[in-house]
Amino acid sequence: MRISELAEALDLEWHGDDDCEIRGVATLTSAGPDNLTFLANPRYRDQLATTRAGAVILPPEAVEICPAAALVSTNPYASWARALALLRPERDRPAGIHPSASIADSAEIDPTARVEAQAAIGPGCRIGPGATIGPGSVLDNDVEIGADCRLIARVYLGPGVRLGSRVIVHPGAVIGADGFGLAMDSGRWLKVPQVGSVRIGDDCEIGANTTIDRGAVEDTVLEEDVRLDNQVQIAHNVQIGAHTAIAGCVGIAGSTRIGRYCMIAGACGIAGHLEICDRVVITAMSTVLDSITEPGQYGSGVPARGQRPWQRLLVRLGQLDQLFGRVRALERTGSSRDNNQ
Amino acid sequence: MRISELAEALDLEWHGDDDCEIRGVATLTSAGPDNLTFLANPRYRDQLATTRAGAVILPPEAVEICPAAALVSTNPYASWARALALLRPERDRPAGIHPSASIADSAEIDPTARVEAQAAIGPGCRIGPGATIGPGSVLDNDVEIGADCRLIARVYLGPGVRLGSRVIVHPGAVIGADGFGLAMDSGRWLKVPQVGSVRIGDDCEIGANTTIDRGAVEDTVLEEDVRLDNQVQIAHNVQIGAHTAIAGCVGIAGSTRIGRYCMIAGACGIAGHLEICDRVVITAMSTVLDSITEPGQYGSGVPARGQRPWQRLLVRLGQLDQLFGRVRALERTGSSRDNNQ
Amino acid sequence: MRISELAEALDLEWHGDDDCEIRGVATLTSAGPDNLTFLANPRYRDQLATTRAGAVILPPEAVEICPAAALVSTNPYASWARALALLRPERDRPAGIHPSASIADSAEIDPTARVEAQAAIGPGCRIGPGATIGPGSVLDNDVEIGADCRLIARVYLGPGVRLGSRVIVHPGAVIGADGFGLAMDSGRWLKVPQVGSVRIGDDCEIGANTTIDRGAVEDTVLEEDVRLDNQVQIAHNVQIGAHTAIAGCVGIAGSTRIGRYCMIAGACGIAGHLEICDRVVITAMSTVLDSITEPGQYGSGVPARGQRPWQRLLVRLGQLDQLFGRVRALERTGSSRDNNQ
Incomplete structure (x- = not known):
């Protein structure tokens, strides 16, 4: 050219x-x-x-x-x-179902879709036009896949999961496994059935080995154009607003709502039941324990330093409470001296 | 009703x-x-x-x-x-072996068990009554699965792994891969064979894409009713006491022993060779570097704040050691002044 | 014996x-x-x-x-x-292709290699002598596997990924998924095609559910004898020097270069576009935000303490800036008093 x-x-x-x-x-x-x-x-x-x-x-x-x-x-x-x-255009891959794939009788596969080797598609699934179900992928029952989605390989989609159009799911991603719902009952855990599912909007991208849990009662939801990197963990009933991007290894606990156009850097942890407003940027390795109501940049990542100065700083942190006391004592001495003079 | x-x-x-x-x-x-x-x-x-x-x-x-x-x-x-x-009762799924599953001749599958599409079961495995081996799951040799276990889909169980009864394993979980055992030898790493396996008690639940390594010599052990969320990493020879629950993205390093009825919140890291006693609660994003001998709540997660105040705090932390010196100087000046008066 | x-x-x-x-x-x-x-x-x-x-x-x-x-x-x-x-020698497993495996016509499998149940091998792949492709593994097109490699099970290797000799890849690992490349364009994310691949040197070991992204333009590279534990995330265009070992749950952001003989402990996060020199040790749960040019030990992991003292320390950190002001005021008072006397 x-x-x-x-x-x-x-x-x-x-x-x-x-x-x-x-x-x-x-x-x-x-x-x-x-x-x-x-x-x-x-x-x-x-x-x-x-x-x-x-x-x-x-x-x-x-x-x-x-x-x-x-x-x-x-x-x-x-x-x-x-x-x-x-x-470098994408290789064109013809439509059709690989002979080694296993398709339930009641699944509906659009004739322009492609199902690759060793895939397993459960009863009641519907695969839209132009979609690709990559090798080794497993779709449980009643999964809906929109037009031109690409499940690269070895993806799992749980019962009733719905993907919009043009969603890309990278290998090893698990969408729609049970949320972590447990009730302590007479000294033993009782599993709380998770009866919601997961709904993923158009143009989302889900990274390799990322997990998105099904909702406890209602669905876990990603709006359109949400981009998740690898090894992200999204707990049950989280909602993520359109155009938000989340880097690798981030974990978001249950029922938290993330706004639109947020950017969350790598390895952050966000606690459950929070509201993060639109256009929030969280810097790497930060811990979010409270809701955020103002757009802007937030963080709590502590940069590494040499082991000696770091150990010394940890010792100083352990003495910090005493230091406040010592300063208070100095202030008192000063003011009593001033009073005495 | x-x-x-x-x-x-x-x-x-x-x-x-x-x-x-x-x-x-x-x-x-x-x-x-x-x-x-x-x-x-x-x-x-x-x-x-x-x-x-x-x-x-x-x-x-x-x-x-x-x-x-x-x-x-x-x-x-x-x-x-x-x-x-x-x-909302669980859908009843009939017993039987899907024709696309691959079963080694020497594997023993209880006639009331169910093996789903594209599963691969190796030699010497034993699958108990009522158990389900979900689609795309791989059982290496000599795996034992107790009654009514449910391997949802795409699970890997390594050689000799044993699950008790009613264990649920979510998609993408890997139980019984080699522990991270390496000896430095003449400037190269030498792999230390991991000859233990993994033993999981009754009523445990293992989250999606969670990994539990096989033991170096003896087994890695989860006692009964242990509940692990998604993307948890359990290193070789860890032992976890009954009824302990561990939230997503937690990592536990080798040979650490966790007590009974502990609750570990999301994204914590626990160092190796520690002992954590019963009924310990660890709050989110904490780093545990020492054994814990008293029940109670522990943590070190630092909550995020606005980027400016956070940057300022980091600067202040860098000056903290000097601040101790300045306070010491003030104390000396004060006491010498007192002596002089 | x-x-x-x-x-x-x-x-x-x-x-x-x-x-x-x-x-x-x-x-x-x-x-x-x-x-x-x-x-x-x-x-x-x-x-x-x-x-x-x-x-x-x-x-x-x-x-x-x-x-x-x-x-x-x-x-x-x-x-x-x-x-x-x-x-405890490794069990000898005979060469050959399991009848349930699916092999593209143009793939070249050495007659001494072994392809296990439910594996899927794409067009243009080349599998070297003595290599094992474990059950449920998926190799996309044009993957090259060197002699005596062992893909344990359920591994994914993306287009053009190349492994040297004797590389071990544990279950659930994903090597060569797209890097996280996104350009914001008129309020929507535009996916940046990732046209590099991944090159893994001889004698490397890749842990369970670890992810290594393909390069954006050039390859992501692991030199020989690099050892990655489970659930490690390596972003696009990272380079890792020979004999470096990285423990579980570490994340390394894009284009960072790690030296030789480094040791990175569990759950560290390393930001993108950094250079870490040879023989650097990073302690557990540390955040690396700057390049490191001197060998030695670095860290920023904060050890957990009881919830009360930890909460008190967090309060004190919030007051730290004020404390500097109070000490400054004391110093001023002291020096003005000295001047007055």
């Missing part, structure tokens, strides 16, 4: 030579003359000056220092996503 | 009309006149006054403000669990 | 009687007269005096207090690993 063609397809202004043919993609440091690359994170701006790439998607302010053809975008990362979709 | 019938079945006192027929379950806010609901968490007491439910399971102190028929229970959550078991 | 034979096979000096035959292995406390055991962790030294074992692998300084035959090793844990490999 020539640069002029690429620019037209991406609807971008461009500068430089139109000689070279773009045959592949690479990073700023590894690209060669027939590669397209991009600059989105200013952290990598220094790498632009020395890139050997044939063309670079970049923001307007970087055009001047670009040694290659420049495709100018106010949102270079989004333009890069579109360029990749052009240059 | 009429309310009087329900009350009798649950062995509860009741108040109000016996007119309505209970046809389903719902929450306090969504219930209609033919729905049963419940009040267990006092946090939701305000919702009782306006519920449109036909009947409510509730504690004695809430009867007066209940606008619907009241089923009175000193343990409403446990009564709710029993009511659900009556009103 | 007689003790003299064992000592010769392990190339160890030995003391004591050669009468007994070693028939099994056990721990110091559970071993009987025909068992071999070991002492590696000084924490268990007290158990040596009362062991009933027939023979003990131990360090030179413990020979004197050993009541049984002693096999003397300067690295008892490594010698124990070798002894187990002798006494």
